[in-house]
Amino acid sequence: MTDSNKTSEKPWGGRFSEPTDAFVERFTASVGFDQRLYHHDIIGSIAHATMLAEVGVLTADEKDQIIEGLQAVKADIEAGEFQWSVSLEDVHMNVEARLTDRIGITGKKLHTGRSRNDQVATDIRLYLRDEIDVIAEELQRLRQGLLELAEREADTIMPGFTHLQTAQPVTFGHHLLAWYEMLVRDADRLQDCRKRVNVMPLGAAALAGTTYPIDRAITARLLGFDRPSENSLDSVSDRDFAIEFCSFAALLMTHLSRFSEELVLWTSAQFDFIDLPDRFCTGSSIMPQKKNPDVPELVRGKTGRVNGHLVSLLTLMKSQPLAYNKDNQEDKEPLFDTVDTVKGCLKAYADMVPAISAKADNMRDAARRGFSTATDLADYLVKKGVPFRDAHEIVGKAVAFGVAESRDLSEMTLAELRQFSDIIGEDVFGVLTLEGSVNARNHLGGTAPNQVRAAVARARQQLAG
Numbered sequence: 325m326t327d328s329n330k331t332s333e334k335p336w337g338g339r340f341s342e343p344t345d346a347f348v349e350r351f352t353a354s355v356g357f358d359q360r361l362y363h364h365d366i367i368g369s370i371a372h373a374t375m376l377a378e379v380g381v382l383t384a385d386e387k388d389q390i391i392e393g394l395q396a397v398k399a400d401i402e403a404g405e406f407q408w409s410v411s412l413e414d415v416h417m418n419v420e421a422r423l424t425d426r427i428g429i430t431g432k433k434l435h436t437g438r439s440r441n442d443q444v445a446t447d448i449r450l451y452l453r454d455e456i457d458v459i460a461e462e463l464q465r466l467r468q469g470l471l472e473l474a475e476r477e478a479d480t481i482m483p484g485f486t487h488l489q490t491a492q493p494v495t496f497g498h499h500l501l502a503w504y505e506m507l508v509r510d511a512d513r514l515q516d517c518r519k520r521v522n523v524m525p526l527g528a529a530a531l532a533g534t535t536y537p538i539d540r541a542i543t544a545r546l547l548g549f550d551r552p553s554e555n556s557l558d559s560v561s562d563r564d565f566a567i568e569f570c571s572f573a574a575l576l577m578t579h580l581s582r583f584s585e586e587l588v589l590w591t592s593a594q595f596d597f598i599d600l601p602d603r604f605c606t607g608s609s610i611m612p613q614k615k616n617p618d619v620p621e622l623v624r625g626k627t628g629r630v631n632g633h634l635v636s637l638l639t640l641m642k643s644q645p646l647a648y649n650k651d652n653q654e655d656k657e658p659l660f661d662t663v664d665t666v667k668g669c670l671k672a673y674a675d676m677v678p679a680i681s682a683k684a685d686n687m688r689d690a691a692r693r694g695f696s697t698a699t700d701l702a703d704y705l706v707k708k709g710v711p712f713r714d715a716h717e718i719v720g721k722a723v724a725f726g727v728a729e730s731r732d733l734s735e736m737t738l739a740e741l742r743q744f745s746d747i748i749g750e751d752v753f754g755v756l757t758l759e760g761s762v763n764a765r766n767h768l769g770g771t772a773p774n775q776v777r778a779a780v781a782r783a784r785q786q787l788a789g
């Protein structure tokens with residue numbers, strides 16, 4: 325990046341009598357990070373020039389020169405032959421200056437009827453719209469992977485937890501579909517956010533609109549926006565679309581972080597419920613036996629920066645008077661990092677999730693160890709006429725006996741169980757088995773294996789449609 329510091333080089337240098345302080349120049353420049361908007365800046369400019377020619381502000385020849393010039397600038401950037409200049413502040417002035425270098429005086433006409441204020445707002449929206457579409461696809465891939473795994477594990481029994489204490493048996497497929505539901509809501513939120521991103525600020529100019537006979541409907545159509553924005557002041561100052569995206573991202577990351585926490589727990593020797601493939605883990609430089617679940621740990625850790633970016637943007641906006649303020653230049657790094665982080669985490673998860681393997685025997689043993697069918701025994705008594713509170717008491721005593729004897733309810737003899745209630749008969753063993761327990765929860769949203777398979781089928785249909 326070059327650092328020449330001449331007043332004359334600045335597109336706004338006319339009213340200034342001394343060069344910008346060298347430190348201030350670097351301090352106020354955004355080109356170091358906003359150059360990633362170059363593609364969207366250029367397509368926005370091409371649409372703007374096309375519209376200006378259609379309404380007669382530029383001649384057709386001027387428009388053609390500008391478009392050719394901008395395409396050449398884009399090719400230079402992509403070939404790594406573009407010298408970004410800090411003294412030209414940002415991506416917008418860098419691109420425009422290079423255009424003028426290439427095509428001469430006509431290049432200086434591109435900025436007619438617009439300002440960097442509506443230009444930057446347009447660029448970010450175009451950028452974010454494209455990234456939303458990439459993220460939506462990655463989210464879809466993760467959802468497909470989860471369905472694949474849930475279907476494979478529809479019959480696998482594990483302990484379900486409340487308070488991280490064994491509660492009732494559930495199927496692993498059912499547990500996975502809980503994560504699936506969170507991701508469905510995340511995907512909905514993303515699409516909802518996209519509607520508000522896809523509105524075009526261009527034409528607002530600096531803040532009040534422009535005196536040229538622009539046709540904003542043309543530019544909006546060329547750029548694939550749903551419509552031009554309604555109010556010029558709002559258009560150049562609003563960043564709530566970016567905040568909304570970051571809040572989508574914070575919720576998604578919160579879900580992935582909770583999921584990660586479980587994967588980390590489950591890979592530990594203490595749980596030993598699942599195996600993550602080696603390619604998603606790393607070792608320790610000192611402890612030869614270690615296989616660490618780095619991917620879930622990192623995803624859990626990265627939730628912090630995404631939540632932080634949401635708070636950064638909210639705080640950035642909270643005291644800004646209308647309309648554009650330079651504060652808004654600070655919107656980009658949090659937004660870009662949120663996009664990068666979410667894409668990385670989703671890619672890792674979409675690749676990893678279908679490759680998770682369940683250790684079904686360990687899950688089953690854990691479900692048996694924790695008296696997870698105690699509620700089933702209480703329900704059995706209730707169905708035979710015992711009031712629920714009394715049933716609860718009876719089963720509590722049976723559990724205390726099991727704890728003392730180190731035996732699950734299903735491992736007691738009928739005589740032993742009858743010490744607590746003589747209503748208990750031989751048929752009790754049908755409800756005390758893990759299969760009996762999960763199969764009995766056979767309704768929409770329940771954990772029974774056939775409900776899991778039905779939920780997977782519905783979800784697949786929804787994903788396809």
Ligand code: ARG
Nearest residue numbers: 354414440441444650652653
């Ligand atoms: N680099 C600026 C930003 O990111 C572009 C808009 C600058 N506008 C201005 N009036 N200084 O927000």
